[in-house]
Amino acid sequence: MSVKQSLLAILDQGPCYGYQLRHEFDRRTGSTWPLNVGQIYNTLERLERDGLVAKGETDEQGHVFFEITDAGRLEVRSWLSSPVERGQGTRDELAIKLALAATLPGVDVTEVIQTQRRASLAQLQELNRAKYAGSDPEGPQELAWSLVVDSMIFAAEAEVRWLDHTEQRLALRPRHTLALELSSQRPKRGRPVAADAAERTPRIEAEATR
């Protein structure tokens, strides 16, 4: 998540001190992504170093107010007008788990899918309940919070739809056509050479090597 740009966008509304920024961030996102004050001050330091904010006045209680600079305003405009880039490929544990499970002889993939579906639906039920427990869902703070919850609801729904789709696709194939025994051929060292699938598939970064 872009803490830096979020704080800048708030500072674009007027000077704030650190704790105040945290409060403003929370009430706009319904505390769904808690930030600690330390994180806020670290971010402010970096923003100041990069010339995007500047220290302003200090009030009687000793609060140091930060102000956005012209460069900071440009950064906010640019952030709001560009799409969020997501990493290519997948490191989604579930996708990898299902792909593996589908090739393991003796593993009931349908059960693996159902276990996940049950959990995803329980999460959806809980999100739904949280969303409608609010007193005034159309108040500005409630609305901001419920927009964030909506994004979680739609993400969970997408996961269930994908599980349904996967289950139906697998159901069309006899079990034995998917099972892969351990290969008797020893792999050569290094990356597989020009494997068709590897060229078609978005590259999965080798996180395991870190």
Place this chain on the structure above:
Amino acid sequence: MSGDAILRLVGVSQQYGVGETSVSALSGVDLEVARGELVAIMGASGSGKSTLLSIAGGLAHPTTGEVIVEGRHLSTASPRELALLRRRSLGFVFQDFNLIPTLTALENVTLPLELDGFRARVARRAGRDALSSVDLADKFHSYPDDLSGGQQQRVAIARAVVGGRRLILADEPTGALDSVTGELVLKMLRTRVDAGAAAILVTHEARHAAWADRIVFLRDGRIVDESRRDGVDDLVGTSA
């Protein structure tokens, strides 16, 4: 739960055809729906969802098993008794609303009561209450064509619960609605259930099933799993 069950399905099976060519649409389904409970039925196409709903509503007879609505065994009910039961205890909500276009919202809602012999004044009062309960107090005299899809579906929900009917059977009720309107309709359904009705919601959309207290999964005509709403830790931080 049995004491408070409005609907009970006991060992319900439905077969089409005989011998080697027979197809089993439902196999040994046991299901109870209590007052104040919304149960969602999920499953792929052909898993038996709609068959289950038809059987629960007395529109189809199971090959074997018992369906009991408010203590009444449907298998021993005469056609006349079944018709009465459907009129007095059950309310259906369909994807395409099924309102009568030449009747106003209020007339659509009061029709089942008038068919049942209620005096017009009594029926109208019940109809107005039902429409008000789904926030349509200002649409009594509107015709379906003058209402939005969401409003039409709310009229259908009012019709399903009018006159104290307590079992609502909804088949993809949000299928023809946009997502925000669909959510409103489900909220209304949830409210009616919280007020004392019982409901079955057939849906293939997880987001809608999440309104239910229980989600029942059908596969090849069998209940294969069930997800409950209780006992799950809060997954969203709702406090600061």
